[in-house]
Amino acid sequence: MKRKFINRLVKFSAATFSMLALAGCATNAEAGSTAAKDSEDVKFGLITATTGGAAAYGISIKEGAELAVEEINAKGGAQIDLLIEDEKGDKNEAINAMNKLVHKDNVLAVQGPMLSGTMFAAGPIAQQAGIVALGTSTTADGITDIGDYIFRNAVPEALAVTAAVEKSHEALGYKTVGIMYSQNNDQMVSVYNTLEAAFKEVGVEVVAVETFADGDTDFSAQLTKIKEINPDMLAVASLYQEGALIMKKARSMGIEQPVIGSNGFNSPELLKQAGEAADGAIVGTPWFPGKDAEIVKDFREAYVAKYEREPDQFAAQAYDGINLLYTAFENSGSATDRAAFRDALAAIEDFEGVTGKFEFDENRDPKMDIQVLQVKDGEFVELTK
Numbered sequence: 001m002k003r004k005f006i007n008r009l010v011k012f013s014a015a016t017f018s019m020l021a022l023a024g025c026a027t028n029a030e031a032g033s034t035a036a037k038d039s040e041d042v043k044f045g046l047i048t049a050t051t052g053g054a055a056a057y058g059i060s061i062k063e064g065a066e067l068a069v070e071e072i073n074a075k076g077g078a079q080i081d082l083l084i085e086d087e088k089g090d091k092n093e094a095i096n097a098m099n100k101l102v103h104k105d106n107v108l109a110v111q112g113p114m115l116s117g118t119m120f121a122a123g124p125i126a127q128q129a130g131i132v133a134l135g136t137s138t139t140a141d142g143i144t145d146i147g148d149y150i151f152r153n154a155v156p157e158a159l160a161v162t163a164a165v166e167k168s169h170e171a172l173g174y175k176t177v178g179i180m181y182s183q184n185n186d187q188m189v190s191v192y193n194t195l196e197a198a199f200k201e202v203g204v205e206v207v208a209v210e211t212f213a214d215g216d217t218d219f220s221a222q223l224t225k226i227k228e229i230n231p232d233m234l235a236v237a238s239l240y241q242e243g244a245l246i247m248k249k250a251r252s253m254g255i256e257q258p259v260i261g262s263n264g265f266n267s268p269e270l271l272k273q274a275g276e277a278a279d280g281a282i283v284g285t286p287w288f289p290g291k292d293a294e295i296v297k298d299f300r301e302a303y304v305a306k307y308e309r310e311p312d313q314f315a316a317q318a319y320d321g322i323n324l325l326y327t328a329f330e331n332s333g334s335a336t337d338r339a340a341f342r343d344a345l346a347a348i349e350d351f352e353g354v355t356g357k358f359e360f361d362e363n364r365d366p367k368m369d370i371q372v373l374q375v376k377d378g379e380f381v382e383l384t385k
Contacts, residue, residue: 040078040335041079041335042078042079042080042081042335043080043081043082043083043105043107043108043335044080044081044083044107044108044111044322044325045083045084045085045101045107045109045111045112046061046062046065046082046083046085046110046111046112047087047094047097047098047110047112047114047122048061048062048065048087048113049086049087049114050086051088052088052089053089053215053239053241054089054114054115054239055089056267056269057137057240057267057314058086058087058114060267060311060312060314060315060318061136061137061315061317063303063306063307063311063318064303064311064315064316064317064318064319064321065082065084065318065319065321067299067302067303067306067315068318068320068321068326069322071302072322072323078330078335080322080326082322083101083105087115087122089114089115089118091117091118091121093118094113094114094115094118094119094121095121097113097122098110098113098122098123099125102129102131103129108131108132108341109132109341110126110132110133111133111318111322111325112134112135112136113138115138115187116139116143116186116190117140117185117187119133119135119143119150120140120142120143120146123143123147126150127146127150130338130339130342131149131338132149132150132151132328132338132345133150133151134321134345135151135153135154136152136153136314136317136318136320137263137314137317138152138154139152139156139157139187139190139263140157140186140190140191141156141157141190141194142190143156144363144364148364149342150364151346151360151364152364152365152366153317153324153353153358154366155285155286155368156366157190157194157262157263158190158194160284160285160286160370161191161194161195161198161262161263161284162197162198162201162284163370164282164283164284164372165199165201165202165204165235165260166198166202167284167372167383168233168260168372168383169204170385171385172232172385174204174231174233175203175232176204176205176231176233177199177204177205177206177207177232177233177234177235177260178207178209178210178226178229178233178234179192179195179196179208179209179234180210180234180235180246181195181209181211181236181237181238182211182212182213182237182238183211183213184213184214185238185239187237187262187264188262188264189237191262192209192237195235195237195260199235204233208225208226208231210222210225210226212242214239214242215242217245219242219245219246220249223246223250224253226255227254227255231257232257233258234250234255234258235260236260236262236265237261237262237264238261238262238265240264240265240269240270241269241273243262243264243281244269244270244273247259247274247277247278248274248277251276251277256280257280258282259280259281259282260281260282261282261283262283263283263285263313265283266283266285266312266313266314267312268312271375271378271379276378278378279376279378280375282372282373282374282375282383283373283374284370284371284372284373285313285370285371286313286316286317286366286369286371287312287313287316287317287354287355288371288380288382289311295352295354296354299316299354303315313355316353316354316355317355319354320351320353320355323351323353324345324353325345327351328344328345328348329341329344331344331347332344345360346360346364348360356368357369
């Protein structure tokens with residue numbers, strides 16, 4: 001009797017163990033399935049300014065990026081988890097945001113920071129960690145010199161401003177120019193240097209140079225000096241806030257010359273704040289909303305439907321930026337291998353975005369065509385003779 005009980009106990013224990021083992025295998029299989037599913041998704045960071053003085057650019061960037069994520073995720077397959085940090089246009093905020101995304105959130109790549117100055121501050125953190133930082137609005141010279149993990153699809157001011165100078169000189173034939181620039185903004189100092197070199201190259205004499213600071217509101221003294229010299233053309237390196245005030249004051253003082261603007265002029269806010277005074281502003285940009293291309297029309301339609309306003313250059317470049325990152329993720333085959341992702345991003349060729357056909361050069365800067373536009377009757381149109 002005792003022996004039979006022991007045998008039954010052994011059989012029961014064995015059966016119970018087998019059931020537990022099978023249950024364990026099932027649990028492990030389910031966990032493995034979940035892990036595999038999770039591994040298909042990818043985390044990207046976005047550092048942009050949704051508050052502060054540069055928020056108009058930053059909100060456009062956020063909206064363009066979120067629209068791209070929404071469209072990609074709607075197709076099924078690997079999903080994007082976009083983690084957004086507000087840099088406020090401040091270097092310390094950008095540094096904190098980069099550290100959080102890189103070391104705490106463990107994103108695969110970061111789009112941003114937004115401004116050239118904040119990229120110079122926070123980009124080295126990404127470089128040291130071996131994680132891609134893609135600038136979609138960082139146009140100052142030297143951005144990609146930070147290191148081989150720093151990319152941008154933002155057209156450098158050296159290309160955009162030079163194109164604006166060359167095209168405007170060809171169209172308008174001016175001989176002298178006065179320059180105004182923000183001396184406490186890294187990007188605008190870079191633009192000033194580019195303007196000087198570009199004007200010299202086409203044989204235009206710089207007859208006046210005046211400086212100001214971000215946040216200034218009174219430009220009477222600078223414009224009075226420029227009016228006395230009366231150059232054929234005016235060039236302004238600033239964000240849209242100062243640019244709009246400068247153009248309004250200039251027009252009120254009888255300065256009617258066309259104005260070549262920096263990348264900061266590529267915002268509907270310039271037109272809104274400057275009003276009729278914005279007419280005559282000239283900019284170089286990769287984004288032309290009037291381009292006859294289906295991809296541009298579809299993007300504009302989707303953006304307007306979602307946000308009830310037209311996209312600007314910053315929304316377009318952010319939209320392309322997310323699609324570039326996702327393409328590199330798919331090509332690399334990993335949501336965690338940052339080195340493989342970096343190499344896959346650098347290898348992208350003939351990418352068709354809403355800003356045009358695109359690839360990176362050997363310095364991880366964009367190779368693409370530049371449009372030169374001029375404001376007429378409150379909207380940007382192609383500059384013609």
